[in-house]
Amino acid sequence: MEHIADTGESDRSGRPSKVTKRKKRPPLSCTECRRRKRKCDGRLPCCDCKLRDKPQGCHYADGAMPRNRETTSPYSSAATMSIHSPMSATGTIPLDSDSSKGHQIDKLGYARTGTSTADYLDRIDVGDDEVVGELEMCPTASGxxxxxxxxxxxxxxxxxxxxxxxxxxxxxxxxxxxxxxxxxxxxxxxxxxxxxxxxxxxxxxxxxxxxxxxxxxxxxxxxxxxxxxxxxxxxxxxxxxxxxxxxxxxxxxxxxxxxxxxxxxxxxxxxxxxxxxxxxxxxxxxxxxxxxxxxxxxxxxxxxxxxxxxxxGLHRASRDPKPHTDDIATVVENQWNIQDRRRLWMLLSGWDIHTAMVLGRPAAIDDNTELMLPVDVPITANRPVTPVLPRGADDVPTPLTRAIWAYRIMKNLRHIQALEKEGSCPEDFSHVDRLDQELRQLDQSIPPYFRRRNPDRSFDSIPECYWLSGARATLPQLLSFDLMALHRPYIFTRPESRSRALEACLDMLQAQREHFVSIEENQYKTFFLFFGTFDAIVLIASIYTFFPTDHLDKAAQAMQHFQWSTERFEAMSCQSALAKAAAVTLRTFSTRLKQTLQWEAFYPSADSLPTSAHTPGSHTQAKLDSMVPNSDAILSHSDTGFSPSGPKMQFRFPNDGPPAALYDLSFIEPIYATSDILYNELIGNWDLQTPFSPDSNPYLPQFHGNFSSNSIWSLLNNDFDYANT
Structure with missing residues (x-):
């Protein structure tokens, strides 16, 4: 019976009718929700149909007026809203009090981006509001x-x-x-x-x-x-x-x-x-x-x-948003939205593993599955009318092109990290050699316009490629770091790894030098300039300290890079706290390495080695002059018979000498140089008055920090006896 308000008249029995309230209109439900006896949010398509990946099958009975999926902002009219406004940028749905009932389960901490209880609730005929009621929140925080x-x-x-x-x-x-x-x-x-x-x-x-x-x-x-x-x-x-x-x-x-x-x-x-x-x-x-x-x-x-x-859900391609309608502009905008999501997850994944390997810390993403990379598309200023089409091989490269290649290089660090679990003496080095070969093949496949040596400069004159010359100095550094990280656990146990690690370190330092010249002084805070140099210097110093008779043909080149690196860090000290902290440590390494190789016997004067005549104070001119090719002068020393007699190094320990295990250099912890200087308060003790001659000063400067007894720093701090072989 239809309930109406009392009008003062009597009903058929003669009794005055009571004032009654009009029944609430039943909630609007699509035909599929009615059939499944599910509560519907009254939208088109409704939430339930979307969760079942059947939005096209959502429809209402004749005469029903479902609500549009998107609501316009209360601060702008529908006429002024653009289809590429932030409201549609990520498919976020503005939820009101009615439509939010389907998301009560989320308040308990469940997520729909993986396999959880909420994921299974979507597969059965149980609504979220039937499982959990309203969760009371703190009124002060949620008001x-x-x-x-x-x-x-x-x-x-x-x-x-x-x-x-x-x-x-x-x-x-x-x-x-x-x-x-x-x-x-x-x-x-x-x-x-x-x-x-x-x-x-x-x-x-x-x-x-x-x-x-x-x-x-x-x-x-x-x-x-x-x-x-x-x-x-x-x-x-x-x-x-x-x-x-x-x-x-x-x-x-x-x-x-x-x-x-x-x-x-x-x-x-x-x-x-x-x-x-x-x-x-x-x-x-x-x-x-x-x-x-x-x-x-x-x-x-x-x-x-x-x-x-x-x-x-950026980590799952299956959670990519779906277009709201079949309108072409909406579909295209949704495609760009997916590209934004994939690009961001690619960057996070690359940074995560690179940071973990540099600092010696665990990665936040523990997943070896292959990422679905974003499409290498030309950059456009009018995305809603531009479909997502891949860039041609001969088209102008973009910063996205560089970002994709950077990730292709950095993703190999996850395989390198897995190899480190086997320790410094694995049963089989074939995995190391295979990965080394794959990295070198990847280096050969890098597009010519990104190469540091003999690059293709045909795009340099195009205004939108102003960044290309700077990218040439940074992208190869990632590959050099991969090779450094691959071979550094084995430098004390395998000669081949020492040779390849040294080669990668020298390539890294040369690229760092070129990068330093290409930037302005206000960009000295760029962390790229610190991490690559410091890790390479420590690795080179470790190789020559413990194996002073190896790779003497590259010793002069290494010492020159030690001096250039120290000058760079001193010039960067005013802008970079990291460089300021590490500058003294580099001086300490230089002092130790010169004593280990008896450098003064072959270069009595500090000016004998080709170097910049300018101090860091006159930095602009120093950068220009330092780019004069000195590699020929350096290599000439080895070509003309430069071969210092390597000293025989012996450890000198107090009491009765070291335990037998100390003679096995494989016990040394993996070298995470940047991690030590950041987290262990590592610093060198270098005195400007300290002479380099072993005869006048038998005690080398020390490294101070909170490092462990089996770290590289503890071994370097032990005194050495030198005897010519």
């Missing part, structure tokens, strides 16, 4: 008013639009090409849409329905601003009028402030609103901490970025 007010206070710390424009231009011109973290066209579209939002006061409820990408975008913008301020030259930074003399802070201090504000904003949003934009901001934070010299914090931040990426 609309608190979140909105705190969010506004953080967003207000953004600089003016004019300043943002200059900083973002600098980022995309000078920084972004190195790893191609952000797609410029998408970022600028997000920035444009952000400026269009009308964030009116007391709009807490309207703020709640904004997509997660839109909420997180200011954090990404703050990280871009912070990175640009940190690496921008002082002269150019002074052009930012509204940032001059802000509270007396330096630009470096302001960079830290902006970066921490971005992280505070993401922390405020919490882990229930992670989006692709969130992970991009995480990644920029990792790079910022590395630039700033806070490597420990950077490693932890990288682990958090990986977890955030896994939370939204």
């Amino acid at each position: 609309h008013g608190y979140l909105w007010e705190r969010y506004k206070s953080l967003v207000k710390q953004l600089p003016t639009r004019e300043c943002i424009a200059k900083l973002t231009d600098f980022y995309f011109q000078k920084i972004n090409w190195q790893y191609y973290i952000l797609d410029e066209s998408l970022f600028r579209q997000q920035l444009h849409d952000w400026y269009r939002l009308d964030l009116q006061p007391f709009a807490a409820k309207k703020f709640e329905v904004l997509p997660a990408d839109v909420k997180a975008f200011p954090a990404l913008l703050l990280e871009v601003i912070a990175t640009s301020l940190l690496l921008m030259s002082p002269d150019r930074a002074l052009e930012l009028n509204d940032l001059k003399n802000v509270g007396g802070m330096s630009f470096e201090t302001m960079a830290v402030k902006y970066s921490e504000t971005g992280m505070a904003l993401l922390s405020l949003l919490g882990k229930t609103q992670i989006s692709l934009t969130t992970v991009f901001a995480d990644f920029l934070r990792v790079a910022f901490l590395k630039y700033f010299g806070q490597v420990t914090e950077s490693w932890h931040a990288l682990g958090e970025a990986v977890k955030d990426a896994q939370e939204i």
